[in-house]
Amino acid sequence: MKFTLSWLLEYLETEASLEEIVNKLTHIGLEVENVSTLEGIVITEVLEVIQHPNANKLKLCRVNSGNKILQVICGANNVRQGMKTVLASVGSRLPGSDLTIKASKIRGVLSEGMLCSSSELALTKDDGEGIIELSDDYKIGNQFFNRDPVIDVNITPNRGDCLSVYGIARDLSATGIGTLRDYPEIHLPGSISNSHISVEVTDGESFISGRYIANIKNKESPKWLQDRLESIGIRSISTVVDIANYIMISYGQPMHVYDADKINRKLVVRKTYKETFTALNGKKYLLNDHATVIADEQNIYAIAGIIGGRESECTNATSNIFIESAWFNPVSIATSSRQLNISTDSSYRFARSIDPKFTIESLNIATQMVIDLCGGEVSGIISASNLQDRSHYINFNYHDIQRLGSVTMLPEEAFNILTKLGFKIDKITQHNWNVHVPSWRSDMTIAPDLVEEVIRIYGYDKIKEEPLISQAEVVTDVNDNIRVLVSSRGFYEVLTWSFMSSTTIMKFGYKKDELLVIENPLNEHFDVMRPTIIPNLLHVASNNVAYDISDFAIFEIGPTYHNKTCTRYSLGGIRLGNNVSRNHYDLDREVDVFDVKADFISVLKFFNVNCDIGQTGREYYHPGKSGSFLFKNKVIGYFGELHPAILDFFSLKQRVVAFEIALEDIIKLPIQQERFVDCKYQSVRRDFAFIVDKKVKVGDIMSAVKKSSKLVTEIVLFDIYHGDKIVCDKISIALSVTFCSPNHTLVEDEIQRESDIVIKLVERNFGGILRDK
Numbered sequence: 001m002k003f004t005l006s007w008l009l010e011y012l013e014t015e016a017s018l019e020e021i022v023n024k025l026t027h028i029g030l031e032v033e034n035v036s037t038l039e040g041i042v043i044t045e046v047l048e049v050i051q052h053p054n055a056n057k058l059k060l061c062r063v064n065s066g067n068k069i070l071q072v073i074c075g076a077n078n079v080r081q082g083m084k085t086v087l088a089s090v091g092s093r094l095p096g097s098d099l100t101i102k103a104s105k106i107r108g109v110l111s112e113g114m115l116c117s118s119s120e121l122a123l124t125k126d127d128g129e130g131i132i133e134l135s136d137d138y139k140i141g142n143q144f145f146n147r148d149p150v151i152d153v154n155i156t157p158n159r160g161d162c163l164s165v166y167g168i169a170r171d172l173s174a175t176g177i178g179t180l181r182d183y184p185e186i187h188l189p190g191s192i193s194n195s196h197i198s199v200e201v202t203d204g205e206s207f208i209s210g211r212y213i214a215n216i217k218n219k220e221s222p223k224w225l226q227d228r229l230e231s232i233g234i235r236s237i238s239t240v241v242d243i244a245n246y247i248m249i250s251y252g253q254p255m256h257v258y259d260a261d262k263i264n265r266k267l268v269v270r271k272t273y274k275e276t277f278t279a280l281n282g283k284k285y286l287l288n289d290h291a292t293v294i295a296d297e298q299n300i301y302a303i304a305g306i307i308g309g310r311e312s313e314c315t316n317a318t319s320n321i322f323i324e325s326a327w328f329n330p331v332s333i334a335t336s337s338r339q340l341n342i343s344t345d346s347s348y349r350f351a352r353s354i355d356p357k358f359t360i361e362s363l364n365i366a367t368q369m370v371i372d373l374c375g376g377e378v379s380g381i382i383s384a385s386n387l388q389d390r391s392h393y394i395n396f397n398y399h400d401i402q403r404l405g406s407v408t409m410l411p412e413e414a415f416n417i418l419t420k421l422g423f424k425i426d427k428i429t430q431h432n433w434n435v436h437v438p439s440w441r442s443d444m445t446i447a448p449d450l451v452e453e454v455i456r457i458y459g460y461d462k463i464k465e466e467p468l469i470s471q472a473e474v475v476t477d478v479n480d481n482i483r484v485l486v487s488s489r490g491f492y493e494v495l496t497w498s499f500m501s502s503t504t505i506m507k508f509g510y511k512k513d514e515l516l517v518i519e520n521p522l523n524e525h526f527d528v529m530r531p532t533i534i535p536n537l538l539h540v541a542s543n544n545v546a547y548d549i550s551d552f553a554i555f556e557i558g559p560t561y562h563n564k565t566c567t568r569y570s571l572g573g574i575r576l577g578n579n580v581s582r583n584h585y586d587l588d589r590e591v592d593v594f595d596v597k598a599d600f601i602s603v604l605k606f607f608n609v610n611c612d613i614g615q616t617g618r619e620y621y622h623p624g625k626s627g628s629f630l631f632k633n634k635v636i637g638y639f640g641e642l643h644p645a646i647l648d649f650f651s652l653k654q655r656v657v658a659f660e661i662a663l664e665d666i667i668k669l670p671i672q673q674e675r676f677v678d679c680k681y682q683s684v685r686r687d688f689a690f691i692v693d694k695k696v697k698v699g700d701i702m703s704a705v706k707k708s709s710k711l712v713t714e715i716v717l718f719d720i721y722h723g724d725k726i727v728c729d730k731i732s733i734a735l736s737v738t739f740c741s742p743n744h745t746l747v748e749d750e751i752q753r754e755s756d757i758v759i760k761l762v763e764r765n766f767g768g769i770l771r772d773k
Contacts, residue, residue, distance in 0.1 A: 001155050002232035003165045003249065004148040011250075012169035014178025018149055024177050025153060029456050030162060034152040038145035038231065040092025040101075041121070042066060043138045049081050054107040061115065063087060066141015073111040078130035085131050086121065086144045088114040095122040095145070095233060123235035135220075146227040158443040160352030164252030167440070174420035174457045186364045192377045197260055197322045201269045201385035203292050206304065208269050208326040209359055209383035211367055212260060216240065216376035218318045225373075234345075240314055240321055243369045245345075252354055252440075253325060253362035254346035256294075256302055258312040260320040264296040267322070269304060269384070279307045279342075291336045292328060305333040305350040306342055323370070325363040327356045327387060338520050355440035356387045391439045396447050398431040404448055405455045406464045417457045418450070478667065479557050482571060485606055489599055491555040491573055496536035498559055499526040504535050507649050509619030516561040529561035533572030534620065534642075534658050541576060542650045550654065551577030553591075557663070568664040573599060574642075576656045593625045596639045596659040600629060607666050610706070611636065613699040620646045621658075631669055637661035679713060683740035684751050687718075688758060690768035691730050694722070698733055701766055705737060708761050711746070711754055714738040732771060 005018055014021070022032045044063045052058035052073060059079055061072045065087055072087065079085075088094060088101045090113055103112050115131045118124040121144075123132075153168065161167040173180035195212040218238050220226075225246060226236040234245050244255040258267075272287040277300045279285060285303070287293065292304040301312040305328040314321060334351035337343060360381060367378055398411050411430065418425060422438035437444045444450065455463065483493060499518060506512075510531055521527040530536060533556050540554060555573035562568070575595055578588040604611055611629040616638050618626075626640020639659035647656055692701070702715050719734035726732055739746060739754050762768035 001153045001163055001168070002150055003153075003168070004146065004150055004228065004231050006146075006148045007165050007228060007250070008151070008169055008172075011166050011181050012172055012178045013181055014172070016177050020177065021172065022151065024172060024175055025151075025168070027459065028171055028175060029156070030159075030168065030171065031154045032151060033154050036093070036095070036150050036152070037147055038093075038095055038150065039143065039147055040089040041094075041116070041144045042087050042089060043134065043140050043142045043144055044085060044087035044115075045140050046079060046081055046083050046085065046115075049079055052107060052109060054109065058107065060109060063113075063115070064140055065089065065113075070112040071110060072113045072115055073106045073109060074115045074131065076115065076117070076130035078133065079115065084134040084136065084138055084140070086116045086134070088116050088120075094120055095150075118235060121230075122233035123230060144230075146231045148227075148231060150231055157352060160349060160354060160442070161252065161440040163349050163352065165249060166251050170420075170422065171457075174417055180420075183361065184365060184368070186368050188364070188367060188378055189371065191380050193379075195379040195382050196265065196320070197258075197263060197382070198266045199269070199382055199384040200266065203269055203271050205329040205332065206269045206292060206326060207356070207359065207383070207385045207387045208267070208294075208324060209363055209381055210267075210322050210324045211363055211381050212320070212322050212379040213367065213370055213376045214260075214320045214379075216319060216321060216370060216374040218314060218316050218321075218374055220316070222373065238314060238316055238318075239373050240318070240323075240370060243366055243373070244323070246369070247362055247366045248345060248349065251358065251362050251365070252349055253358055254305065254349050254354070255362065255366055256308050256324045256346075257314050258301060258308075258322045258324065259314050259318045260322045261318075262312045263301065263322065264298055266296050267294050267301065267324075268296065269294055269326075272300070275300060277303060278310045279303070280310060280313060281307065282310070285340055285342070288339060290332070291340070292332055294324070303336065303340070303342070304328050306337055306340070306347040307344055321370070323363060323366055325359045325366070327354065327359055353442045355438075356390055357439040359387070389439075390442065392437055394435045394437060394444065394447055394450060396433045396435045396450050398433065400447055400451050401454055404451045406466050407455050407458065407462050408464070409454075409458055409462070413458065414454050417454050421453065421457070423450075479569065479663065482603065482606065482663065483557060485602060486555050486571070486573060486599070489553075489602060491553040491599075494537070494540050494554050494556050495558070496533070496540065496556060497526065498530055498561070500528060500530045500535060501525045502528045504649075505531065507620075507646065508532065508535060514563060516563065531560055531562055532660060533558060533560060533570055534574065534660060537572055537574045537658070538642075538646070538650045538652070538656070541574060541656065542652060545576075545652060545654075551581060560662075568662055570660060570662050570664075571603065572658070572660040574656055574658040575599075576652070576654055590655055591657050592655070593627075593639065593641050593657055596657045597627070600637060600639045600659045600661065603661055603666075604629065607669075609636075609666060609669060610703065612703060613697065616640055619643065631666075634665070636665045636669075679740040679742050681741055681743070681745045683713065683738050684746055685736055685738045686751070686755050686758075687734060687736050688755075688762075689719070689732055689734045689771040690762050690766075691726060691732050691771055692762075692766055692768045694729055694731050696766050696768075701733070701762060701768070702735065704761060704765060705735065705758055708757055709739075709754055711739045711741055711750075712737060712758075713740045 025032050044065050046061055046063050048062040050060050052060050058073055058075050061074050063070050063072050090101055090103050093100045101114050117131050155162050170180050197212050199208050218240050221236050221239045221242040225242050229236055236242055240257045244257050248254045272291045272293045275287050277285050277287055293300045294302040294304050299311045302308045328350050330351050330353045333347055337347040401407055424436040426434040428434055516529040518527050553575040557571050559567050560570045575591040579591050580588050611631050614628045614630045616626040616628050618638055620643050622641040622643050628635050628638045637660055642656045642658055706715050716736045718736050721732040759770050
């Protein structure tokens with residue numbers, strides 16, 4: 001929300017300085033982002049235009065800035081000798097950007113400024129017309145913008161009432177920094193009897209009012225009005241259009257002005273049915289079945305609350321107008337604006353809810369300005385539908401300010417703050433008040449809202465410190481415990497968006513029908529919900545590697561989305577670089593598939609789940625260096641080295657290993673938590689070497705041995721051999737098996753019996769032969 005200091009002082013009577021006003025705005029939650037004075041942007045005349053000696057598309061211009069002749073290089077097609085335009089002098093700053101103009105050489109020739117287009121001055125978004133061409137009324141050397149300081153305030157979405165200069169002045173007056181001025185008095189001349197335009201509402205949710213004004217003289221706006229609008233980046237069009245913009249910025253009520261002679265006598269507010277519409281910006285839009293439009297029997301003249309149309313555009317030749325002042329459903333406006341990808345000052349305000357009771361008042365103020373500046377004859381106000389009374393009462397206990405806000409203040413102080421903000425109060429008792437919420441404060445619904453409002457104006461710095469609750473109960477869930485476990489293995493937790501790019505996820509082998517597609521994405525990079533966490537982790541990794549951080553492990557626990565019905569929490573992690581930092585104690589090595597396999601197993605141990613290992617089946621893993629864990633033939637997760645093609649896509653030149661686990665699938669498994677057994681008696685380790693077929697899975701052997709006896713507490717694979725000393729289709733595997741009893745020390749007979757069980761099991765189930773040497 002931008003406005004000039006003089007504009008604010010039109011509604012706020014105060015002696016406060018600019019610095020005091022800026023500090024007070026930030027103090028009450030209306031954060032001032034910037035204060036600027038647009039100096040050094042002046043009216044200039046082009047004296048001479050010649051070809052740049054070293055560039056075919058550039059011109060060398062001599063311009064008169066009012067006090068000296070300058071040399072400026074320009075690439076605009078419309079630059080010519082004798083035209084008046086706008087010069088950004090050396091040292092000036094362009095509005096809407098951080099660009100400061102400097103003297104510089106362009107293709108070896110000095111340029112002492114910049115001739116500006118309307119987009120470069122933040123007056124339009126399109127600079128297709130080249131540099132600005134001004135009429136002879138402009139005086140060379142004068143400032144193009146008013147030197148009045150421009151204040152830029154960040155307005156939170158709940159404060160639609162502060163998307164107006166008057167609303168901001170109202171908030172400031174409540175702090176005691178000044179006094180709010182009343183609305184201007186209206187003295188309209190006698191009205192004409194025939195409006196020539198009628199209105200109707202059929203969408204069931206809107207309200208529209210308007211006034212017909214005949215025989216006006218539309219023209220270029222007076223300089224004070226042009227300066228006021230252009231200083232905040234709104235291009236001056238003509239007097240009647242500028243008045244509508246002025247009312248919107250001043251009071252927060254968007255308005256639209258139609259050329260009444262282009263309308264077929266009746267305007268209807270209705271829902272559209274897949275029609276096309278040409279807007280004032282020259283673009284054509286295909287409207288869906290839910291957009292609200294204003295039309296007659298032949299043409300659509302506006303997308304309600306968003307943008308007007310070319311069919312009823314006002315020009316300097318317009319002599320009869322119809323001024324519309326309306327209220328539209330905020331949800332409908334926000335939805336249509338997103339669907340059509342149109343964001344205007346009008347839609348921005350309607351989507352945040354305007355004051356419904358001010359529609360008629362703003363129409364009268366706008367009419368008075370048209371009569372004062374353009375003349376004309378006015379009709380009476382016509383309207384359609386009824387405005388619902390959205391004001392309401394809140395029962396408020398004054399003691400809640402201390403109880404909820406920890407602020408001590410007198411009842412009179414709270415009373416004065418609320419009344420200055422526009423609240424009306426009936427005191428039921430000394431401490432219990434019936435507070436009438438004004439129509440422009442749709443964000444006030446419950447008593448704590450009033451507490452926050454009082455403290456906001458009174459001062460957040462007045463809040464007293466309170467001790468934290470001494471015996472707070474800390475509630476943790478399974479995911480919290482998993483976070484601790486994974487973090488203890490050297491991982492850092494990250495948080496990423498749950499949505500991502502469909503282009504990216506299709507590189508991972510997913511098909512369109514497998515994805516949950518977002519109908520109205522923020523942009524093309526966030527158009528589907530993620531089916532896996534791994535791509536987001538790779539984005540994080542790629543960014544870190546670009547900053548030369550290449551040895552790390554990161555994980556995330558969050559939702560993943562599968563098809564259109566299944567959402568589940570998953571754990572995903574990646575490792576890259578070396579397993580330990582360079583040091584003089586230990587040798588480092590590059591992480592591999594066994595690191596993430598161990599990470600996966602640590603989670604399985606946490607849940608006390610014993611799983612089988614299978615093939616990955618995911619295209620984004622390396623086919624020969626990856627796997628999956630299965631519980632009763634159901635896949636619960638994957639691990640392995642990522643495919644080189646995926647790493648190339650993320651510009652990662654080093655090996656990356658990853659694992660992902662469907663946590664909800666594990667929690668739902670039919671498993672029973674085993675009682676912890678403390679094996680405090682001496683354990684015994686025996687080594688076995690078997691010759692087995694190459695096609696036998698070592699993991700299956702280890703799993704079977706682990707289940708063969710309760711005395712087996714650990715099994716480790718410590719050697720695999722295949723070579724000229726063994727038949728070509730065989731391999732030798734060496735296992736270290738640890739036996740331990742929870743209640744006694746094992747004797748030799750027991751150890752031998754358990755060893756025989758292991759040998760016979762491998763021979764019988766896997767065809768293994770015990771090696772004797």
